[in-house]
Amino acid sequence: MKISIIGAGYVGLVSGACFAELGWKVTCFDNDETRIDQMRQGVSPIFEPGLDDLLARHGASGHLSFQCGADAALASADLIFIAVGTPMSDDGKADLFQVIDAITQIVPHLSGYTVIVLKSTVPIGTNDKVEAMIRSLRPDADFDVCSNPEFLREGSAVQDFMQPDRILIGSNSQRATEMLRQLYRPLEMRDVPIMTVSRISAELAKYAANTFLAMKISFINEISDLSEKAGANVSEVAMAIGKDHRIGEKFLHPGPGYGGSCFPKDVSALIFQAREFNSPVTLVEQVQKINIARKLAMVARIVDAVGGELEGKTIGILGVTFKPNTDDMRDAASLTILPSLIEKGAKVMAYDPIGMRNARHMLPRVNWMSGPQDVFNDADCVAVLTEWGEFNALDLIEARGLMRGDALVDLRNVFTHERAREAGLRYYPIGTQPSHG
Numbered sequence: 001m002k003i004s005i006i007g008a009g010y011v012g013l014v015s016g017a018c019f020a021e022l023g024w025k026v027t028c029f030d031n032d033e034t035r036i037d038q039m040r041q042g043v044s045p046i047f048e049p050g051l052d053d054l055l056a057r058h059g060a061s062g063h064l065s066f067q068c069g070a071d072a073a074l075a076s077a078d079l080i081f082i083a084v085g086t087p088m089s090d091d092g093k094a095d096l097f098q099v100i101d102a103i104t105q106i107v108p109h110l111s112g113y114t115v116i117v118l119k120s121t122v123p124i125g126t127n128d129k130v131e132a133m134i135r136s137l138r139p140d141a142d143f144d145v146c147s148n149p150e151f152l153r154e155g156s157a158v159q160d161f162m163q164p165d166r167i168l169i170g171s172n173s174q175r176a177t178e179m180l181r182q183l184y185r186p187l188e189m190r191d192v193p194i195m196t197v198s199r200i201s202a203e204l205a206k207y208a209a210n211t212f213l214a215m216k217i218s219f220i221n222e223i224s225d226l227s228e229k230a231g232a233n234v235s236e237v238a239m240a241i242g243k244d245h246r247i248g249e250k251f252l253h254p255g256p257g258y259g260g261s262c263f264p265k266d267v268s269a270l271i272f273q274a275r276e277f278n279s280p281v282t283l284v285e286q287v288q289k290i291n292i293a294r295k296l297a298m299v300a301r302i303v304d305a306v307g308g309e310l311e312g313k314t315i316g317i318l319g320v321t322f323k324p325n326t327d328d329m330r331d332a333a334s335l336t337i338l339p340s341l342i343e344k345g346a347k348v349m350a351y352d353p354i355g356m357r358n359a360r361h362m363l364p365r366v367n368w369m370s371g372p373q374d375v376f377n378d379a380d381c382v383a384v385l386t387e388w389g390e391f392n393a394l395d396l397i398e399a400r401g402l403m404r405g406d407a408l409v410d411l412r413n414v415f416t417h418e419r420a421r422e423a424g425l426r427y428y429p430i431g432t433q434p435s436h437g
């Protein structure tokens with residue numbers, strides 16, 4: 001079977017490289033010529049552990065190739081994956097213009113039986129709409145449309161693809177289902193469950209999965225606030241409840257609120273769709289409200305830690321990406337927190353191991369440092385926004401010596417009360433009461 005992927009962004013590129021790793025011949029199509037050139041040279045345009053290696057190996061073996069724009073090469077594909085973005089429009093719903101554009105590009109090239117697979121996260125009913133669209137443009141075409149949502153996390157996308165919890169196929173056609181099962185057979189042989197459901201169930205399941213995870217985060221963030229007030233330790237609470245298999249240990253880490261290209265967008269899109277179906281998801285609406293308020297509450301924490309006034313204060317920031325092991329800045333908490341600190345009169349000095357290239361133009365009034373230690377220079381307070389592994393290795397005693405003040409606001413619980421105390425720092429973690437040096 002030959003596979004084509006339309007859209008060599010995060011999902012498309014990782015999926016393409018991993019399908020090649022499973023032994024298939026894959027061609028990725030993208031409209032961005034610079035990206036295509038880069039990928040042809042075996043260089044990933046995104047930072048994702050393990051991806052460069054797959055690009056280099058499968059580019060060289062000929063299993064993975066790249067094409068600019070859709071062309072006649074599509075005609076030989078048995079499966080065409082649509083993996084373009086579905087960004088959030090101003091009213092909160094998912095914008096399908098890239099999906100429509102991709103379908104318009106592939107339709108003239110359809111030849112022989114082809115399965116068109118929607119990997120992009122798309123609103124409920126999109127598979128039906130895409131099928132009708134293709135049918136009207138090419139009544140002669142022999143095709144099926146299937147849903148195959150992805151559950152990849154940035155920073156561990158390759159591993160998530162190769163060792164998924166499940167593979168979800170939404171299909172109305174036995175023939176298409178068989179082809180998708182064959183495609184994923186190498187993973188099924190490693191005991192990965194493959195689930196076949198209706199296309200609408202698959203579409204909704206993708207949104208339900210992301211909003212459920214977002215709900216866990218908003219839940220633990222509120223329990224974290226309560227723990228601080230009540231004198232409990234949120235890590236202990238999370239561990240205690242997470243051991244119950246019905247709850248699960250994952251996604252119970254409190255922090256500055258969830259960000260990234262998926263949770264905020266998908267939470268918003270589900271809220272929008274549910275209202276359209278006149279079946280509002282009020283719980284999810286609350287999850288969104290909690291997350292928006294959370295980011296601003298983190299600013300208040302930093303203000304409190306420096307005595308209630310930011311004018312003339314210097315704040316050091318460790319980490320600006322929405323999570324570690326990615327250079328992605330989309331909806332990162334830093335995009336709310338840093339401008340707010342600056343607005344209130346603070347000078348902000350920040351460092352991120354990978355994210356600074358993308359962050360520079362999004363956070364123009366920030367002073368960028370060349371190492372994590374530098375953000376402590378003359379700082380009244382240092383705040384951790386992203387839990388990069390290298391921050392844990394910092395020598396806090398040495399770092400404290402560089403500071404003007406003595407406050408460490410740890411929004412990811414990278415450090416501990418003991419380490420902060422040893423360094424003579426006032427420590428403001430998440431989910432336990434602060435300690436005062």
Ligand code: UGA
Nearest residue numbers: 150151152153154217251252253255258259260262322323
């Ligand atoms: C998320 C889902 O985890 C993937 O399963 C899904 O495929 C993907 O969206 C998508 O729809 O494409 P991702 O956005 O890469 O993946 O990142 P996550 O690891 O889920 O983290 C999202 C945000 O939640 C981050 O800001 C992270 O810091 C925050 N988070 C996560 C917490 O604050 N606490 C936690 O316990 C876990």
